Amino acid sequence: MDGSGYRFCPRCGGGLERRVLKPAEPERLVCGGCGFVFYLGPKLVAGAIFELGGGIVLVRRGIEPGYGRWTFPGGFVERGERAEAAAERETLEETGVRVRVDGILGLYTYEGQVPAVAVFAARAVAGEPAPLDETLEVRSFPRDELPWDALAFPSTGHALKDYLRR
Numbered sequence: 001m002d003g004s005g006y007r008f009c010p011r012c013g014g015g016l017e018r019r020v021l022k023p024a025e026p027e028r029l030v031c032g033g034c035g036f037v038f039y040l041g042p043k044l045v046a047g048a049i050f051e052l053g054g055g056i057v058l059v060r061r062g063i064e065p066g067y068g069r070w071t072f073p074g075g076f077v078e079r080g081e082r083a084e085a086a087a088e089r090e091t092l093e094e095t096g097v098r099v100r101v102d103g104i105l106g107l108y109t110y111e112g113q114v115p116a117v118a119v120f121a122a123r124a125v126a127g128e129p130a131p132l133d134e135t136l137e138v139r140s141f142p143r144d145e146l147p148w149d150a151l152a153f154p155s156t157g158h159a160l161k162d163y164l165r166r
Contacts, residue, residue, distance in 0.1 A: 006029055006038060006040075009031035009033060009034060009036050009038070010036075010038065011031065011034055011036045012031060012033050012034045012036070013033075014031045014032050014033025014034060015031070015032050015033070016029040016030065016031055016032070016038060017029070017030055017032050018030075021037065042109075042114045042115050042116045043076055043077075043114055043115035043116070044076070044077045044083060044115055044116050044117075044118060045074050045075060045076055045077070045115045045116070045117045045118070046074055046075070046076075046077050046083040046084070046086040046087040046090065046117075046118045046119075046120065047071070047072045047073060047074025047075075047087055047090065047091075047117065047118070047119045047120070047159070048072060048073060048074065048087040048088065048090075048091045048099050048101065048119070048120050048121075048122040049072045049105060049119060049120070049121055049122065049159060049160065049163045050091070050097075050099050050121070050122040050123055050124050051123075051124070051140070052097065052124045052129060052140050053140040054140065054142060055139075055140035055141045055142045055143065055145075056140065056141050056143065056146065056160070056163070057072075057073070057095065057097070057124075057129065057138065057139070057140050057141075058070045058071060058072060058138075058139060058141055058146075058147070059071060059072070059073050059094050059095060059131070059135045059136075059137065059138050059139075060131075060135065060136040060137040060138075060139070061134065061135065061136065061152055062131070062134050062135050062136040063134045065152070065153075066152030066153060068136065069150050069151060069152035070147045070150050070151055070152060070156070071151065071152040071153060071156040072119065072156060072159065072160075073090055073091040073093075073094040073095050073135075074087060074090050074091075074094075074117070074119070075090035075093070075094070075134075076115070077118075083118045083120075084101040084120060087099075087101055087118070087119075087120045087122065088100065088101060088122070091122065092127070093132060093133045094131075094132055094133055094134060094135045094138075095127075095129050095130070095131075095132065095135065095138045096127045096128060096129055096130040096132055096138075097124050097126070097127040097128070097129050097138075098124070098125050098126040098127045099122035099123060099124055099125060100122060100123055100125050101120040101121070101122045102120070102121045102122055102123055103120065103121055104118065104119075104120055104121075105119045105120055105121045105159055105162055105163055105166075106118075106119055106158070106159055106162050107119075108154075108155035108158055108159060110154060110155075117153075117155040117159070119155070119159040119162075119163075121163060121166065143164060146160060
């Protein structure tokens with residue numbers, strides 16, 4: 001997001017304008033009234049890769065982007081929420097399976113793409129898999145049968161390859 005949709009300061013309501021504050025950094029949105037700098041940071045998605053029933057659990061997305069394609073369960077980290085807690089929460093919301101994060105698998109970022117994606121290795125601790133919020137299907141894939149040609153995002157493939165190398 002380049003910030004072009006923001007016109008007014010969230011502090012005082014004054015008009016925002018683009019300014020270069022430091023050489024070699026991008027333009028920033030700055031309030032012409034109070035001087036507030038409106039930094040636009042990347043959103044963070046947190047997801048979990050875990051195994052159940054002898055395979056890696058993936059969800060088939062029921063929303064855009066990536067509708068009908070496969071990925072690990074995950075979603076946006078809420079303000080003030082730990083990324084690990086978000087991965088656990090999103091997994092439960094999308095699959096019905098409660099997981100516990102064992103550690104970070106990787107952080108995946110791509111030029112021109114928002115959001116950044118933090119992926120955690122996790123283990124299932126309770127629940128039965130079922131398609132829930134934003135999910136068409138939940139399936140456990142044997143390691144040698146992952147749907148590489150039907151993955152939703154580049155980060156899905158990169159994280160799965162990192163997981164398999166562990």
